Amino acid sequence: xxxxxxxxxxxxxxxxxxxxxxxxxxxxxxxxxxxxxxxxxxxxxxxxxxxxxxxxxxxxxxxxxxxxxxxxxxxxxxxxxxxxxxxxxxxxxxxxxxxxxxxxxxxxxxxxxxxxxxxxxxxxxxxx
Numbered sequence: 075x076x077x078x079x080x081x082x083x084x085x086x087x088x089x090x091x092x093x094x095x096x097x098x099x100x101x102x103x104x105x106x107x108x109x110x111x112x113x114x115x116x117x118x119x120x121x122x123x124x125x126x127x128x129x130x131x132x133x134x135x136x137x138x139x140x141x142x143x144x145x146x147x148x149x150x151x152x153x154x155x156x157x158x159x160x161x162x163x164x165x166x167x168x169x170x171x172x173x174x175x176x177x178x179x180x181x182x183x184x185x186x187x188x189x190x191x192x193x194x195x196x197x198x199x200x201x202x
Contacts, residue, residue: 080200083193087112087175090188093125099175099189101135108195110166112175114187119158121183127152127162128178131170142176143168156185 088099104110114127129148130140147168156162166173175189193201 081194081196083107083191083196083201085191085193086189087191088114088177088187088189090115090117090186092120092184092186093177093179094184096179097177098130098137098140099177101132101140101172101174102191102193104166104171104173104193106197107193108197109193110173111192111194112164112166112173112189113192114152114156114162114164114175114189116156116158116160116162117186119156119182119185123182123185124180125156125182125185125187126154126178126180127156127164127187127189128176129164129166130174130176131166131168132172133170135172140172140174143170143173155180156187158185
């Protein structure tokens, strides 16, 4: 079996926590990598929490510069409303340097959620 761990980068995208409001994750720098996927994990949902997730991209790390990534550069298996105790993948095929996730809230109380960015096709290997 081949080693994948030395060929990918893993970066926290959203610290695991109980989320009671819409929030955005950390800016993920894609420099030095040719691909990006974000893995979202959910836990318990309280009070019929109605949360969704989307990707945003930018050429800078300035929060106001991020905009929703175009639908044609995002591959996702996440439904409009996230379910409890589930895992979802969001792939990014765009060309902006920085990407982050945005957790949206349409109603309800809260959801336990966290996310990790997996960076692939590293230009320099092994990846630290």
